[in-house]
Amino acid sequence: MSDATDHAAHVQTVPARRRRPTMRDVAQRADVSLKTVSRVVNDEPGVSTALAVRVRRAIDELGFHPHAGARLLRTDGRTSAIALLLEDVANPFSAAVQRAVENEARERGVVVFSASIDEDPARERALAREFGARRVDGLLLAPAGDDQSYLADELPSGTAVVCVDREANGIAVDSVITTNALGAAEGVRHLAAAGHRRIAFLGDRRSIRTADQRYAGYRDAIASLGLPLDPGLVVHDLRESADADGAVTALLARPDPPTALFTAQNLITIGAVRALRRLGAEWSVALVGFDDVLLADLLSPGITVVAQDPAAIGRTAANLLFARIAGDTSPPGVRLVPTTLIRRGSGEIQSG
Amino acid sequence: MSDATDHAAHVQTVPARRRRPTMRDVAQRADVSLKTVSRVVNDEPGVSTALAVRVRRAIDELGFHPHAGARLLRTDGRTSAIALLLEDVANPFSAAVQRAVENEARERGVVVFSASIDEDPARERALAREFGARRVDGLLLAPAGDDQSYLADELPSGTAVVCVDREANGIAVDSVITTNALGAAEGVRHLAAAGHRRIAFLGDRRSIRTADQRYAGYRDAIASLGLPLDPGLVVHDLRESADADGAVTALLARPDPPTALFTAQNLITIGAVRALRRLGAEWSVALVGFDDVLLADLLSPGITVVAQDPAAIGRTAANLLFARIAGDTSPPGVRLVPTTLIRRGSGEIQSG
DNA sequence: CTGTTAGCGCTTTCAA
DNA sequence: TTGAAAGCGCTAACAG
Numbered sequence: 195m196s197d198a199t200d201h202a203a204h205v206q207t208v209p210a211r212r213r214r215p216t217m218r219d220v221a222q223r224a225d226v227s228l229k230t231v232s233r234v235v236n237d238e239p240g241v242s243t244a245l246a247v248r249v250r251r252a253i254d255e256l257g258f259h260p261h262a263g264a265r266l267l268r269t270d271g272r273t274s275a276i277a278l279l280l281e282d283v284a285n286p287f288s289a290a291v292q293r294a295v296e297n298e299a300r301e302r303g304v305v306v307f308s309a310s311i312d313e314d315p316a317r318e319r320a321l322a323r324e325f326g327a328r329r330v331d332g333l334l335l336a337p338a339g340d341d342q343s344y345l346a347d348e349l350p351s352g353t354a355v356v357c358v359d360r361e362a363n364g365i366a367v368d369s370v371i372t373t374n375a376l377g378a379a380e381g382v383r384h385l386a387a388a389g390h391r392r393i394a395f396l397g398d399r400r401s402i403r404t405a406d407q408r409y410a411g412y413r414d415a416i417a418s419l420g421l422p423l424d425p426g427l428v429v430h431d432l433r434e435s436a437d438a439d440g441a442v443t444a445l446l447a448r449p450d451p452p453t454a455l456f457t458a459q460n461l462i463t464i465g466a467v468r469a470l471r472r473l474g475a476e477w478s479v480a481l482v483g484f485d486d487v488l489l490a491d492l493l494s495p496g497i498t499v500v501a502q503d504p505a506a507i508g509r510t511a512a513n514l515l516f517a518r519i520a521g522d523t524s525p526p527g528v529r530l531v532p533t534t535l536i537r538r539g540s541g542e543i544q545s546g
Numbered sequence: 547m548s549d550a551t552d553h554a555a556h557v558q559t560v561p562a563r564r565r566r567p568t569m570r571d572v573a574q575r576a577d578v579s580l581k582t583v584s585r586v587v588n589d590e591p592g593v594s595t596a597l598a599v600r601v602r603r604a605i606d607e608l609g610f611h612p613h614a615g616a617r618l619l620r621t622d623g624r625t626s627a628i629a630l631l632l633e634d635v636a637n638p639f640s641a642a643v644q645r646a647v648e649n650e651a652r653e654r655g656v657v658v659f660s661a662s663i664d665e666d667p668a669r670e671r672a673l674a675r676e677f678g679a680r681r682v683d684g685l686l687l688a689p690a691g692d693d694q695s696y697l698a699d700e701l702p703s704g705t706a707v708v709c710v711d712r713e714a715n716g717i718a719v720d721s722v723i724t725t726n727a728l729g730a731a732e733g734v735r736h737l738a739a740a741g742h743r744r745i746a747f748l749g750d751r752r753s754i755r756t757a758d759q760r761y762a763g764y765r766d767a768i769a770s771l772g773l774p775l776d777p778g779l780v781v782h783d784l785r786e787s788a789d790a791d792g793a794v795t796a797l798l799a800r801p802d803p804p805t806a807l808f809t810a811q812n813l814i815t816i817g818a819v820r821a822l823r824r825l826g827a828e829w830s831v832a833l834v835g836f837d838d839v840l841l842a843d844l845l846s847p848g849i850t851v852v853a854q855d856p857a858a859i860g861r862t863a864a865n866l867l868f869a870r871i872a873g874d875t876s877p878p879g880v881r882l883v884p885t886t887l888i889r890r891g892s893g894e895i896q897s898g
Numbered sequence: 899c900t901g902t903t904a905g906c907g908c909t910t911t912c913a914a
Numbered sequence: 915t916t917g918a919a920a921g922c923g924c925t926a927a928c929a930g
Contacts, residue, residue, distance in 0.1 A: 214702055216907055227917040232909060240915060259702040262679040263615040263625075264907035267922045273615075275659075275680075284645035286638065286840075293636035296662055305676060307627075308660050310648055324657060327614040328627075350566055350611040467844055488638075489841040492819055568923055579901045584925060592899055616923035619906045 215256040224252035235260055266329070276332045276515065277307040277325035279318065281359075284310075287460060287485060287504050288336070291358060294508025295334060302516060304331070313402070315339030323348040332515045336360055340401065342367075354518035358511040360403045361528060368518070368526040370511040372502045374404050374484075377533030378411030378458065379418075381482040381500040384535060385454040386419050389545035390480055394427040394445050394452035396438055396466060398459050405430070408458040408484055427452050438465025439472075446473055453545045454480035460487050467497065467540075480543040484533075491538055498541025501534045567608040576604035587612055618681070628684045628867065629659040629677035631670065633711075636662075639812060639837060639856050640688075643710060646860025647686060654868060656683070665754070667691030675700040684867045688712055692753065694719075706870035710863040712755045713880060720870070720878045722863040724854045726756050726836075729885030730763025730810065731770075733834040733852040736887060737806040738771050741897035742832055746779040746797050746804035748790055748818060750811050757782070760810040760836055779804050790817025791824075798825055805897045806832035812839050819849065819892075832895040836885075843890055850893025853886045 217231045224231065226245055233241045234249040241249075252258075266273060278295055280288040292308060299306050307325055311318045318338045322345060325333060332354035335342070343364030345355060355362075357369040385393050395412045398405040409430070416423050426448070429441045438457065442465070445452055455470075457463040463483030470476040476495060483490075483499045490497035510529055569583045576583065578597055585593045586601040593601075604610075618625055630647055632640040644660060651658050659677055663670045670690045674697060677685060684706035687694070695716030697707060707714075709721040737745050747764045750757040761782070768775050778800065781793045790809065794817070797804055807822075809815040815835030822828040828847060835842075835851045842849035862881055 214704065218907075228907095229909080229917055230915090233916090236909090242915065245916085257699075257703060259700075260679055261619075261681060261907055263618055263681060264922090265909075266615055267613075267619060267907080267924090268909040270922065282645070283635070283648065284641045286641075289636045289638075289641040292660075293634070293662065296635065296660075300661075305659055305661065305680075307657055308644075308648075309652075309657065310645065327612050328657075329613065329615060347609075348611075351609055352566070464841065464844075467841075471844060487841065489816065489819075489839065489845065492816075492823060493841065493844055494846055569925095570923080580923095581901060581925080582899090585900090588925085594899065597900085613923055616906090617925075619908090619923080620925040622906065 215258045216261075217258070219256055220249065220252045220258050223256060224248040272331045272519070273329050274302075274304045275307060275328070275330045276304055276334060276512075277309070277321070277328075277330045278334045279309055279311055279321050279325075280336050281338065282310045282312060283308055285460070286488065287359075287502065290504035291336075291508035291511075294505040295512045298509055298512035298516065304516075311336065311338045313338045313399075319344050319348060326350055326353060329353075331519045332356070334358055334511055334515055335362075337362060337403075340403070354515055356511050356515040356518065358507055366526050368511075368514045368529065370507050370514065370529045370531060372404070372507065373530050373532050374407035375411035375414065377500040377502075378408040378456070378484060379415040380411075380533070380535055381484060381541070382412050382415035382456050383419065384498070384537075384541055385456065385480055385482055386415070386421070388454070388480060388542055390452075390454035391421055391545070392424070392427060392450065392452040393421075393454045393456055394429070396429050396432055396441055396455060396457045396462050398430070398432055398462065400430050405458060412456060412458075432459075432462050432465070435461045435465035435468070438462040439469040440465075442466045442469035443473065446475060446479070452479070454543075455482075457481065457483045459483075460485040463487055463497065463499070467493065476540070477543065478546075480541055480545070482541040486536065493540075495540045495543065496538025498538045499536050501536050503531050503534070506531050567610045568613075569610070571608055572601065572604045572610050575608060576600045624683045624871070625681050626654075626656045627659060627680070627682045628656055628686060628864075629661070629673070629680075629682045630686045631661055631663055631673050631677075632688050633690065634662045634664060635660055637812070638840065639711075639854065642856035643688075643860040643863075646857040647864045650861055650864035650868065656868075663688065663690045665690045665751075671696050671700060678702055678705060681705075683871045684708070686710055686863055686867055687714075689714060689755075692755075706867055708863050708867040708870065710859055718878050720863075720866045720881065722859050722866065722881045722883060724756070724859065725882050725884050726759035727763035727766065729852040729854075730760040730808070730836060731767040732763075732885070732887055733836060733893070734764050734767035734808050735771065736850070736889075736893055737808065737832055737834055738767070738773070740806070740832060740894055742804075742806035743773055743897070744776070744779060744802065744804040745773075745806045745808055746781070748781050748784055748793055748807060748809045748814050750782070750784055750814065752782050757810060764808060764810075784811075784814050784817070787813045787817035787820070790814040791821040792817075794818045794821035795825065798827060798831065804831070806895075807834075809833065809835045812837040815839055815849065815851070819845065828892070829895065830898070832893055832897070834893040838888065845890075845892075847892045847895065848890025850890045851888050853888050855883050855886070858883050 221228045221231045326349040336359040341364045342362045355367040361369040400406045432438045457466045486501040573580045573583045678701040688711040693716040694714045707719040713721040752758045784790045809818045838853040
């Protein structure tokens with residue numbers, strides 16, 4: 195054996211970068227045509243057992259893996275992928291929605307891209323574009339911005355869209371949302387029924403549609419109860435737990451403090467409970483929170499909440515989206531998912 | 547105008563299905579070459595302003611959107627996508643890991659596919675194959691099965707893999723895991739330090755690696771403390787909160803009940819707390835849980851936990867994965883993320 | 899600065 | 915039952 199041969203052998207067995215095997219490589223190795231390999235890979239009929247066996251052996255020996263992207267290019271079919279853009283996948287509400295969506299997608303052999311928008315409209319738009327370019331079959335979106343008309347520009351025509359948790363604006367697509375105003379009003383009336391007349395509202399940024407709707411529910415309830423709307427008892431723009439804690443502390447330090455609190459979001463509820471605890475007021479100041487919280491039943495008092503149904507929201511939205519993808523062209527609308535008042539103690543504390 | 551012409555015009559304006567515009571369409575409309583369009587779309591230099599303007603106008607008029615899949619086929623580069631396979635995206639631990647991974651991915655312009663395995667090894671494998679075919683650059687996996695050697699078959703060569711939360715078996719890849727045994731032992735010793743000698747263990751299925759490691763930590767601690775290991779105080783196979791509730795109820799009904807509980811998972815902890823409450827034993831039976839729980843500090847007593855750091859786990863794993871994708875070939879290993887004992891009351895209840 | 903040609907990995911005619 | 919050729923939408927490599 196010559197040095198040259200030896201060297202050549204070495205070069206062949208240790209290539210700088212190994213190209214991934216393609217169907218063509220498989221075809222060559224099995225000594226069949228490209229089309230035959232394609233038929234075997236896709237379980238199409240019309241291949242003799244002998245050839246099929248040879249092809250499968252070649253596939254294993256080479257470590258061949260089909261390339262879904264290349265396939266898509268030719269078939270121009272669906273990608274069997276949808277994108278899910280939520281506020282923050284780590285928030286229990288979003289996480290529950292995501293899980294419900296995944297369940298529906300899984301049944302249909304569809305995979306889910308997910309991402310958090312973090313209340314950033316620019317990011318919302320960039321993500322829509324990103325996933326549009328990847329040709330997802332559909333987009334499930336919890337809008338952060340106040341105008342989704344950009345979707346018409348950013349998404350390839352034919353990409354289905356359904357909004358979750360918050361209504362879309364500026365574009366005609368289905369939305370699946372909680373009865374925010376109704377639920378909030380129910381919570382406030384529940385407090386009033388316990389004799390409270392000074393009921394504070396603690397909410398997130400009003401630019402968030404759900405926050406604003408819940409505030410509207412609060413106002414409606416206050417008005418229909420014939421109570422005065424005291425601006426001093428209304429606090430918006432609470433972005434995290436600690437903000438709510440501070441706001442409650444300030445409210446209760448007033449000369450005319452509220453006797454009851456309506457907290458319009460899960461993290462706000464938690465912050466408020468912390469403040470009440472620190473002030474030793476958890477048994478004297480009533481509280482109803484919007485959106486349920488894990489362990490809320492084990493606190494003393496238990497936290498009375500207006501519970502949302504994130505699983506139903508996710509399930510409904512996913513089903514709507516898949517119907518659109520399948521060709522449903524009925525006029526889009528808003529699906530409302532009702533809330534449930536869960537009495538656990540904090541909301542039943544009487545005014546006194 | 548003839549009928550024929552008329553008919554032809556009609557057919558053209560109302561096509562059965564409109565083809566999405568491609569670069570070629572844009573090129574034709576702007577009266578430039580395909581390559582020029584490509585340059586404009588990719589912001590490559592070397593295009594006169596005049597042409598660029600024309601091209602961009604054509605893009606808008608036609609509603610053209612680049613096709614990421616087709617691009618990939620030609621460049622054979624990265625897809626800038628990774629897959630994240632977790633136990634259940636709705637579990638707070640998994641959700642926190644997912645969020646941390648997304649943060650790292652976002653910085654690099656990488657999108658995340660996510661899916662829940664639900665402790666089903668067959669599903670784990672099917673998902674790996676699915677995402678492999680979609681040519682993700684890398685895979686972040688919390689293994690459910692006890693053998694991941696299948697990955698070598700299911701994944702195209704060159705796909706990076708890092709395991710999160712649970713160690714990989716049968717394949718040499720990086721893993722990022724909590725110090726489960728150490729953390730569990732610390733929790734048990736903490737209970738012993740409060741005078742407890744009958745400390746029960748409540749855990750998930752032992753087939754889950756983390757559950758088994760935590761049990762090992764329990765045994766180690768019991769042994770090193772010179773306490774007897776009473777099999778009657780050890781309960782495995784608790785799959786949900788309600789199971790734990792039942793197990794605690796049974797344990798405390800024994801003639802020689804435990805004076806302290808070590809609950810080895812977040813949902814188990816919650817179930818145990820519920821049982822203690824119902825039995826009015828929350829102040830007499832001590833409890834330390836593994837993995838932190840939201841609101842644990844607001845309960846009475848607060849729940850003492852051995853907290854994990856899911857954010858650190860997700861961040862570390864993602865960084866490791868991206869390093870591999872970038873070409874790091876150093877020998878894979880196990881990264882341990884430490885736990886923190888958080889004293890809140892339930893774990894400090896003295897034996898009496 | 900601009901365009902032409904070839905081909906990524908696969909499926910779809912259509913022919914043998 | 916099998917295969918050859920064409921082309922999906924795009925970019926790389928080279929011209930002009």
